[in-house]
Amino acid sequence: MSEDPEIVMGLYVPPHPHPLLAPDQNEGWGRLRDAFDVCRQRIEESDADLILIYSTTWPSIVGHQIQAHPKPVFTHVDDDFHFLGSMPYEFSMDTEYANEFKDACEARGLQSRTVAYDGFPIDTGSVVALKLLNPDNRIPACIVSSNVYSNRAEQIVLGKAARDAMSKLGRKAVVVVVASLSNRMFTEYIDPSEDRIHSPKDDEWNRKILEFFSDGRLEDISQLSREIQGQVRVSKVVAYKPAWWMASTMGQHNNYDGEVLAYEALHGAGGAVIQLTPSVGSIGDKEFDEDDVEYYHGDRDVLGQGAI
């Protein structure tokens, strides 16, 4: 394996467009926006030279897709919240990193490809994150999709491939995951001033997850991923993947200073802006008994093994 790359910080941010388009309509949305702004400033003050985004609102099917267009330009509109406004964007992408990331994925057995097409629909979560965290395109970015069929092994290996590429190119990266905590929204329109977490259960779980983040226990969150999926995640996909990917990409440990900059409701879903800064000293009480996968070998063909 390659040498450890330099991860400047990890950020966990929500995918909804409200902090970008409507921060004044709800105090909580405004606080999320403020937290994004703090992160933007910290990124500017760092010596990072890559922002790598894993977005749960960019699904893929044919392996793992990586945005490689050097300057994608378009105007994005959210499927649900189109009435909040349009999101014109022009981003600067790190094409060299994207290609290296793709090669690293393939070297570890993953199906992967870059995409570089004019008009490609960059997803809401990535657009919101890049417009708020990197508004002037000071730092080149890269975005990787979330494969709808992938599970833990693929996500772990995908994170390691991201690290391989960082190490090879010597990038100093800000790792960004775009995802909700609890992701159940209200199914009716609400007055923005009345937004709240959908249920006390969602809120309670969110606060427990935030407690782990505050303690820097990212690997422990990764270990709890399946439980979190079952408790507070609408079953849009098979698993709560961002925790696996983020933990893997950031080194699979609990050695971080964690800071929850904001936690608010976004039409009922749990939205948090969290910063993890690599540190020393690990805490936690979880048994890490699942395989630490280095290479992806595909499905295990369990059905075929038992066939008569």
Place this chain on the structure above:
Amino acid sequence: MAKGEIVLGCLAPHPPHVVYAENPEQNEPFAEGGWEALRWGYHRLARKLKTIDYDCIVTLTPHWQTYVGTHFLGLERFQNISVDPIFPNLFRFHHDIEVDVELSEMMCEAAAEAGIVTKMMRNPDFRVDYGTIVSCHMMNPDWDKPVVTISSNRSTHYYSNEVMNDQATALGEAVLKAIEESGKKVVLVASHSLSHRHFVTEAPLPEDMSREHIYNHSQYVWDMKAIDMMRKGEMRELIDILPEMIEQTMAEAEGGGLTWMMAAMGMPDYPAEIYGYQSVIGTGNAIAAWDPNETTREIVL
């Protein structure tokens, strides 16, 4: 004003592969062909459509996914490029779509009166989903009729397949009411496949038909069961077992399209016209149509 009516209902799957293989001038990539069983079926259906007097195509698409209510296109024209987020190598389609806003608003209003959460989509920068574009292009490549697109509310994800069935049924009944009040003749389109498990790899040449087959035999058996029930006119029964089929095959009917269309058409008990069946990157795709007019109803395949 004469009462409006549904003149045809179509199950019209939207893999971008079929448009790619057609090489229309609107699409940027070039193909050497592929998926002929589906494309020739679509050609046959498009010819039938040319013989039918209708005013508008109304599509429910699972690629406009909304969690807060059901949304309706609410602007007269959408000109843009549609790039498939999953298969951008195959589908980069320049479109110019005319929308029947009057009918769209009537449907939205009727749905709201039925207690369904609704929203008109009036953002001019909105990009029409590729499900709408693929199904409509294959059925009417001249694009000489206005369309209405209805979003897919993800009640399957938030609740269950059974709740989806109930809510899509209510939406179908409301849409029928709006169509009848509009005085218009409408073609309904449920834009989706049957079984919907994809391969996660793609052939170097995507149209290499030596690589194309259904994902597994279980998916195939379910698809054949569904098509057999369509042939027999057992749509009430098929909709009743749809939750189980969705559970077993990840069927794209989870988006509500088939249930919505069948509810609007009164759960047909007459045979569907079957135009073709073929797998696309492992998924099961059937083209079928329900013709309420007994004199023009055909046995196609």
